[in-house]
Amino acid sequence: MAKDKYISGRGSVNGFSFANLGIFTGFADGIYNAVYSLVILEIFKSSAIVGIYVALYSVFCVIVGLFAKEIFRLFSKVKVFYFALLMLVVCYAMMGFSVLPRTFIVLDYTSGFAITLTAMLIPLFMSDFSGDAGMAKLNARYHLWVNVGALLAPMLAVMVATRFGNRAAFFLSSAIYMAAWLFFKYLRLSQEDKQIKPVNPRRTVRGLVRNAAAFFKTPGMLRAYAVNFGFYSLRAMRYLYVPIVVIENGFSKDTLGLVLTLGIIPYLLLSDVMARLVRRFGKKIWLVLGFGSFAAFSAWATVATGFPVLAIFVLWQISGAFMEPVHDLLFFDNTPKSQQARFYGVFRTSVNFPNVIAPVVGAACITIFGATSAVWLVTFAVGVLSVGVLMAKK
Numbered sequence: 001m002a003k004d005k006y007i008s009g010r011g012s013v014n015g016f017s018f019a020n021l022g023i024f025t026g027f028a029d030g031i032y033n034a035v036y037s038l039v040i041l042e043i044f045k046s047s048a049i050v051g052i053y054v055a056l057y058s059v060f061c062v063i064v065g066l067f068a069k070e071i072f073r074l075f076s077k078v079k080v081f082y083f084a085l086l087m088l089v090v091c092y093a094m095m096g097f098s099v100l101p102r103t104f105i106v107l108d109y110t111s112g113f114a115i116t117l118t119a120m121l122i123p124l125f126m127s128d129f130s131g132d133a134g135m136a137k138l139n140a141r142y143h144l145w146v147n148v149g150a151l152l153a154p155m156l157a158v159m160v161a162t163r164f165g166n167r168a169a170f171f172l173s174s175a176i177y178m179a180a181w182l183f184f185k186y187l188r189l190s191q192e193d194k195q196i197k198p199v200n201p202r203r204t205v206r207g208l209v210r211n212a213a214a215f216f217k218t219p220g221m222l223r224a225y226a227v228n229f230g231f232y233s234l235r236a237m238r239y240l241y242v243p244i245v246v247i248e249n250g251f252s253k254d255t256l257g258l259v260l261t262l263g264i265i266p267y268l269l270l271s272d273v274m275a276r277l278v279r280r281f282g283k284k285i286w287l288v289l290g291f292g293s294f295a296a297f298s299a300w301a302t303v304a305t306g307f308p309v310l311a312i313f314v315l316w317q318i319s320g321a322f323m324e325p326v327h328d329l330l331f332f333d334n335t336p337k338s339q340q341a342r343f344y345g346v347f348r349t350s351v352n353f354p355n356v357i358a359p360v361v362g363a364a365c366i367t368i369f370g371a372t373s374a375v376w377l378v379t380f381a382v383g384v385l386s387v388g389v390l391m392a393k394k
């Protein structure tokens with residue numbers, strides 16, 4: 001697949017233009033994630049079932065990611081991005097109402113389709129326009145803006161949720177994605193329309209299977225996939241179970257908002273520093289340090305209660321800050337730009353599959369041990385195994 005060509009755009013458009021979208025995605029997703037598991041808990045009344053629901057939702061997102069290559073073959077990335085952002089605006093606005101559980105679930109899955117495409121396209125746009133900056137620097141800028149946006153998001157989400165109900169916070173995410181759509185429109189980016197050719201469904205499925213096989217046969221891709229899988233497994237468990245554990249420990253939603261906000265500070269402080277350290281010392285040392293320290297904090301979290309739990313939830317964000325700018329560079333640094341759009345859909349399943357597997361294993365731990373804190377056994381195991389993958393010989 002040849003590198004995508006662009007007809008027009010503002011003269012100032014470069015990789016940083018797309019990295020700056022992080023301010024919108026960070027703010028919108030920070031609000032969304034602060035209340036999402038609590039809304040699902042309201043519907044299903046069980047933290048174990050929350051994990052099962054998220055797993056099924058993530059299976060759907062995995063399928064979307066696998067078929068993204070076909071979507072990009074039929075439509076330009078610019079048009080897909082416009083459509084995905086508008087879909088998020090509409091779905092999140094409708095999810096803000098006190099709708100029936102089944103209606104909420106339909107909207108949740110529809111927004112999952114859009115968020116999967118959006119999350120895939122931003123790095124691809126950054127790569128297309130990376131120039132001499134390189135993906136490491138652009139990743140650092142993107143995640144810096146993500147964390148700036150996410151800094152105040154939890155507190156704002158909690159304030160709205162406390163006054164108007166948990167679902168009302170989704171209105172804010174809708175408004176922010178509308179601002180992202182306007183920002184993208186300001187870039188005036190356009191591509192040629194693609195000629196849509198009818199494709200045999202069987203041939204399409206066979207093509208997807210062959211593409212996945214080619215991805216894993218490419219040197220270095222299995223390790224890149226495993227490391228990204230580990231990173232997003234830890235992230236999935238944090239987003240899903242930290243709010244539940246904080247509330248179950250008797251703390252208020254205001255305390256939850258404070259914990260989530262404080263957890264963003266390590267990312268903000270270390271973002272630019274990590275970009276320089278990665279260039280000087282490489283990626284591996286920071287990934288090993290991040291996964292290893294997260295495993296240690298997870299072991300502590302399984303037995304801690306009260307205020308020590310809150311401290312852990314803030315401290316292990318330092319571990320995440322070590323990994324955030326580098327967790328996907330094993331893919332971008334080892335894949336030619338001409339092949340990135342072809343393989344990124346397969347690689348991107350390493351973002352969604354953790355949301356399938358980790359919550360199911362977490363639900364099993366809750367069922368077996370009878371406590372939500374047992375899910376941190378899963379993050380401990382993921383951290384240890386990821387260190388093993390990084391230290392293993394190629």
